Amino acid sequence: MEVKVLDINGKDTGRKVQLSDSVFAIEPNNHAIYLDVKQYLANQRQGTHKAKERNEVAGSTRKIKKQKGTGTARAGSVKSPVFVGGGRIFGPRPRNYSFKLNKNLKRLARKSALSLKAKENNLVVVEDFTFDAPNTKNFINVLKALGLDNKKSLFVLGAANNNVYLSSRNLKSxxxxxxxxxxxxTILNNNSLVLLEGAVEGIEANLSK
Incomplete structure (x- = not known):
């Protein structure tokens, strides 16, 4: 599929870039997308939650009342989960939520997400650009020129560019x-996907293996 290349002023440069149909025009696999997103979110979890059980709660170990003759249930410890301040039954323990996925499945999920953006016309290709120094105002001007100032957008660079990255860091959208x-x-969590011209070849190389 062919997509026109825009400049940072939002104007057509007259050039077009050929996007691989095997990456940007496949039939999206919703289950692969679900699994990959689920893994990403699971990996963000710290898993440090912890509640004290009865053997970890501070308290006396003496028997709090006699076994028989009180007319109430037997009780041997103030640390019992049935009492206020006692331990918790089957409370959460530290654990690792991450799980593994097949590389081919993750590759399919990314191609499916890119194809969805292309199908919905939410994918834009912009010629490579940079800033002389980090400047949020310059980045906002680029967003306005591309009509993305009121949309959540993701810019994909061909290589690390500290000035562009720092210029966008203060922007929530x-x-x-x-x-x-x-x-x-990250693809699906943004309304619009902006690919810099130099990033296209790298994306196709990573997903065409």
Missing amino acids: SSVVTNSELSTY
């Missing part, structure tokens, strides 16, 4: 990644 950092979650 926009983020910048390199083609090697691209994930299914």
Whole structure:
């Protein structure tokens, strides 16, 4: 599929870039997308939650009342889960939520996400650009020129560019990644996907293996 290349002023440069149909025009696999997003979110979890059980709660170990004759249930410890301040039954313990996925499945998920963006006309290709120094105002001007100032957008660079990255860092509605950092979650978590011309070749190389 052919997509026109825009400049940072939002104007057509007269050039077109050929996007691989095997990456940007496949039939999206929703289950692959689901699994990849699920893994991404699971990997963000710290898993440090912890509740004290009865053997970890501070308290006396003496028997709090006699066994028989009180007319109430037997009780041997104030640390019992049935009492206020006692331990918790089957409370959460530290654990690792991450799980593995097949590389081919993750590759399919990313191609499916890119194809969805292309199908919905939410994918734009812009010629490579940079700034002389980090400047948020310059980045905002680029967003306005592309009509993305009121949309959540993801810019994909061909290589790391510190000035462009730092210029976008203060903006909640926009983020910048390199083609090697691209994930299914970041693609779908933004309304518009902006590919710099130099990133296209890298994306296709990574996903065509």
